[in-house]
Every structure is written in structure tokens, then in C-alpha cells.
Amino acid sequence: MKDVKRIPIRTKVHNFFVYFRQHPWLYIMLIPGLFFLCVYKFWPLYGIKMAFQDYNIFLGSNPMEAIALSPWVGLKHFRKLFASSNFLRVLSNTLIINGMKIVILFPIPIIVAILLNEIRRRNARKLLQTSIYIPYFFSWVVVFGIFYSLLGTYGIVNGLLSGLGIERVRFFTDQKIFRWLLVFTEGWKEVGYNAVIYLAAITGIDVGLYEAAKIDGANKWRLTWHITLPGILPTIVLMLILKVGYILDTGFEQVLVFYNAAVYDVADIIQTYVYRLSMGKMDFSMSTALGLFNSVVAFVLIIGANTVSKRLLNRSIW
Amino acid sequence: MKKNQYAILQDTSEKVSHAIAVVVLVLLALMAILPCLHVISKSISHGTRVTAGEVLFWPVGVQFETIDYVLNKTAFWNSLKNSLIVTSLGTVIAMFTTITTAYPLSKPSFKGRKLFTLLYVISMVFFGGIVPAYMVVRTIGILDTYWACILPFAIVQFNMFIVKNYFEGLPESVEESAMIDGAGDVRTLWSIVVPMSMPVIATVSLLYAITYWNNYFHAMMYTNSSDMRTIQLYLYDIINNGQAFAENLYSGWNTGGAAISANVTTEGMVAAAVTMSMVPIVAFYPFVQRFMIQGITVGSVKG
Numbered sequence: 187m188k189d190v191k192r193i194p195i196r197t198k199v200h201n202f203f204v205y206f207r208q209h210p211w212l213y214i215m216l217i218p219g220l221f222f223l224c225v226y227k228f229w230p231l232y233g234i235k236m237a238f239q240d241y242n243i244f245l246g247s248n249p250m251e252a253i254a255l256s257p258w259v260g261l262k263h264f265r266k267l268f269a270s271s272n273f274l275r276v277l278s279n280t281l282i283i284n285g286m287k288i289v290i291l292f293p294i295p296i297i298v299a300i301l302l303n304e305i306r307r308r309n310a311r312k313l314l315q316t317s318i319y320i321p322y323f324f325s326w327v328v329v330f331g332i333f334y335s336l337l338g339t340y341g342i343v344n345g346l347l348s349g350l351g352i353e354r355v356r357f358f359t360d361q362k363i364f365r366w367l368l369v370f371t372e373g374w375k376e377v378g379y380n381a382v383i384y385l386a387a388i389t390g391i392d393v394g395l396y397e398a399a400k401i402d403g404a405n406k407w408r409l410t411w412h413i414t415l416p417g418i419l420p421t422i423v424l425m426l427i428l429k430v431g432y433i434l435d436t437g438f439e440q441v442l443v444f445y446n447a448a449v450y451d452v453a454d455i456i457q458t459y460v461y462r463l464s465m466g467k468m469d470f471s472m473s474t475a476l477g478l479f480n481s482v483v484a485f486v487l488i489i490g491a492n493t494v495s496k497r498l499l500n501r502s503i504w
Numbered sequence: 505m506k507k508n509q510y511a512i513l514q515d516t517s518e519k520v521s522h523a524i525a526v527v528v529l530v531l532l533a534l535m536a537i538l539p540c541l542h543v544i545s546k547s548i549s550h551g552t553r554v555t556a557g558e559v560l561f562w563p564v565g566v567q568f569e570t571i572d573y574v575l576n577k578t579a580f581w582n583s584l585k586n587s588l589i590v591t592s593l594g595t596v597i598a599m600f601t602t603i604t605t606a607y608p609l610s611k612p613s614f615k616g617r618k619l620f621t622l623l624y625v626i627s628m629v630f631f632g633g634i635v636p637a638y639m640v641v642r643t644i645g646i647l648d649t650y651w652a653c654i655l656p657f658a659i660v661q662f663n664m665f666i667v668k669n670y671f672e673g674l675p676e677s678v679e680e681s682a683m684i685d686g687a688g689d690v691r692t693l694w695s696i697v698v699p700m701s702m703p704v705i706a707t708v709s710l711l712y713a714i715t716y717w718n719n720y721f722h723a724m725m726y727t728n729s730s731d732m733r734t735i736q737l738y739l740y741d742i743i744n745n746g747q748a749f750a751e752n753l754y755s756g757w758n759t760g761g762a763a764i765s766a767n768v769t770t771e772g773m774v775a776a777a778v779t780m781s782m783v784p785i786v787a788f789y790p791f792v793q794r795f796m797i798q799g800i801t802v803g804s805v806k807g
Binding site for chain 1 (some may be wrong): 517518520521522524526528529530532535536537542543546555556557559560600601602604605607608609611613614615616620623624625628629630631632633634635636637638639640642643644655656658659661662664665689690693714717718719720725736740746747771774775777778781782785786789793796
């Protein structure tokens, strides 16, 4: 600190212009990216005003101009929102569904990666890895189609059940089952992908550690417990931090595709509710308010996750 | 003697753990593959066999009428065309912006590097919300066009950071010698840096292509005419209609998969549409999965 000389601001500006004249194209190159960033990420920030207005989309000549012209109402929409039972419902659904996913699904890819690492023959390992990993490439709509074929009223599972004389199960409309369907399909789609991440971490472990432990007479279980798991612990911690940090931001498209009116009570998450409030009921101010609540809490969580990651792992998550 | 015992012990523990690994992994692989086989089988099986639940993982009473119906009597080709346009145009644009942004930001000497990087980090952690974004798309007049589907992913910050990190890892000496030879920044990027970065470029292109191809929400939010529907919207409609019939969701219908003809039932149609939408992904998969695994490794080294 003490050795660093403070550079006068004028020298800094001067240095910048010298650099700019030497490398003008580096700045020109930034323009396309900044253009899209401003249009789609920064300009919408101005739209947050809608949450504090009685927004009327028909004022002015376009929807953004309408934001400038709509009347201010202060915190009206937030008061209404926090008092409504819908708010509590969608917030708890979001936390419950994503919480279930973390608790149940988080350990599985770690185990799968360790098992994949046990397979010595390269071709067999490749084949297994490739098969487990393929659902990751399907869209949620395709996954929905596949599971509809399996679990729908006339799907294969209900066919087997009725063959055994058991009543058909309504997987897509039963409120007791629907969340488990979300957890299961999430696992089906994502486990392979996450396993590959852990497998990459396992491959990075020093082989010498295993050799040394083997000479000391350690068996497979001990090798896994004392070398593999500690070796990938940073990756595990990072993945957990990311999962918790993004708890409000995940699962939107999945729920949007899978749910239906019969399961709104248990499946409606913040973002699906924002979507129906805005596009369905045209209540743009209220939906912006709820979206803003979501963004602010998500922001705090992600910054928190990053702080934890920096403390524990000495690395930033971006 | 003792040493030998240990060797045997180790050998058995190795064998047992290997056997467990094989069994569990084969089961998982089957769980991933069999549902796909089931849907494909259903799409080419006889309609009454499908409704009766006789089709498992192999077609029964093979017919191609359902596939033919889906291809020629529904909006399949049009939505496929829309998805192909959005995906190819979107990927090209996104890769262009990603590379041209990542390159300046990857240079340690670049003045303003911190400020511009911060802009991308801010936009990554704070989101204005879907309603304001919709208002912007509507204001600039691209609602119901391909551009509305392309804009949201025209630069994905996370992908940009992957490319930037890769550029940072390249040996500086190569670039320096290019500079000494009189090549400007554009020439250096285009003829030195890009050719050296083909692995990461392939991976990130693939990430963009998958994002565009699989996207459902933005296509639904930003398009409304039937001409503009992408493959995901088209497929969702077919499944949803099939489900509405079968699950008795919206009205009094409960026909057990309404039959269009003897062979073509809604159940079969759903399966055929899913199959046809899976085909492009499965066809490309063997060629691209190498890049994906590379990408995960690159991304997880420093994301």
C-alpha cells in the first residue's frame, strides 16, 4: 500500500487517451456487446418505475413512453402484494420446490461421478456417461412430452398400474404428487450434466495420492472417503453455494411447461405468477412489483453466495 | 503371507465396488434411454395398441401414418424453419458479440477493463424483470419477429466470461510477435487469437445454439402469430392438447386419446411430435458432446 504512488487524475486521463489512440479498435469492438447490454439489460431497469405507478400501457406512443406518463402511487402495489395470500403462496412454493431439489438431488451427481470414475475401461465409461448425460440437451418441452408419455393417464406407468388392478395415478394434476414430479424430472434432466462437472474435478486429483494410500493398504472405500471426496470438496462447496444463491432464479421454464390450473396451489412459483399476472391479467404494475421483489432478494442472495465463496474458496463465482 | 492377504482384500473390495458401480450406472443409463425409446416406439406403433398401453420399448404394429400426419397436417415444417432461423442467426450474432467483447476485456493492459467488466457483472446479478423487458421489446417494435427471440441471448454474460478466461490463458508471446509484425488489434484477434481458441469457440457456440433451440419462454412471450411459432411452442401445444383430452383438464372431453384415424391418436401424435423434435438433438449429439464436456471443464476451472 505505502509503496504505491497515487497517480494524478490528469495523468490517468492522458494515459487513457494515449492508449485509446493506439488501440481504437479495441473500443469499437465493445460496441455490439454494449449495444445489446444497454437495450435488453439496462433499459428495462427504467421499467422498474412501473412498480411504483398505476401503469397504463396505452399512454403515449409506446410502452416505454407510457412509463414516463403514468401516475405515481408510491408503495401501493407493494402493500397490496405483501398483504395478499398469493404472495405467501408463491414465495413458499418457490422455496419449497427449489429446496426439495437441493436436498434430494444435490448428492446424486457426486455419487454418480465417483462411480463413473470406478469404471476403468474408457469406452464403457464414455458410453455410460454419454447415456446418462443426454437428457440435459432436451428442452423442458421435450422432457414434458416424454414424461407425459410415461406418466399421463394413458401412459405406460398407468397402463401397468391398471393392469395390476391399482387405480390410475394422476401425476400431473394431483397436488400431493406434482412437486415430486418436478423434483424427479429435474433430476432426470440435470444429474448427468452435474456428474460431468464433478468427474472433471476428480480427474484433476493427483494420482500419486492414490498410489501412496494403496501402498499403505487403503481399500476402495477409504480411498474415496479420504482422497476423492476431500479432493473435490471445493467443487462441491461451490456448487452448493451456487444452488442456494440462485434458489429464486431456477425452475421457471420447467414449472411453466409442466404445471396446469389444477396444481397452481402447490406449483405456482414467483416467476410463473409474475408471468400470469402480466400477460394474463394485464396487471403490469403489480407484476413488476413482484418481479422487483424477486430481483432484489435474488441479488442479495447472489452477492451473499459470492461473499461466502470468496471467504471459503478464495474465488469469485463469476 | 500378510502382504498377500492385503492384496486379496484389496482385490475383492475393488471387485465389489466395481460391480456396484456398473450396476448402478447401467440402471441410470437405462433410466435416461428407455423413456426416449418408449416415445419413439409409440410414435410408430398402431393407434389402438398405443391406447391399450401395449407399447413398451419396441414398436407394436408398425405404421408411419402418425409421423406422416404430424409432418404434413400440422405446422411442423414451419415451426422447424422458425427454430432453425432463430438458432442459426442467433448463434452467429451471439458469437460475434461474445468474441468482440471478450477480447478487449481479456487484455490486462486494456484501459477501462475494470469498468466494462463491472457493467457485465452488474447486468448478470441484477435483473429488471420480465415485464420491463417485455415493454422494451414491444417499444422497439420487434414483437412477433425473429429478432425478439434472438435479442435475449445476443450476449450471455456467463458465456462471454468463459471466452474471456480462455483468451487470458493464451500465451502472450504469440500476440506480441503479431503486433511487432505490424498486425493491428482486429487482425490479431481474427487471424491469431480466434484460430487458437477453436475449442472454446466450438463449445460456446454450442451453448448458444442449445439455448436458442430449447428456449420456450421467450418465444412464447414475444411472439403471437401462428406463423412465428418455434418448434418448442408447436410441440407444447400438441402435448398440451393431448393432455387436455386425456386428463379431462379443461372440459368434459375424456375420450382416451381422441382418434383422428384408426392409426392416428392424440397419444400417438404427442409421441410423434416429441420424437420429431428430439431428432435434431440426437442426430447432432455424437458430434457435439465432446465439445460440451470440454466446455464444462473449461467453465468449471474458472467460471
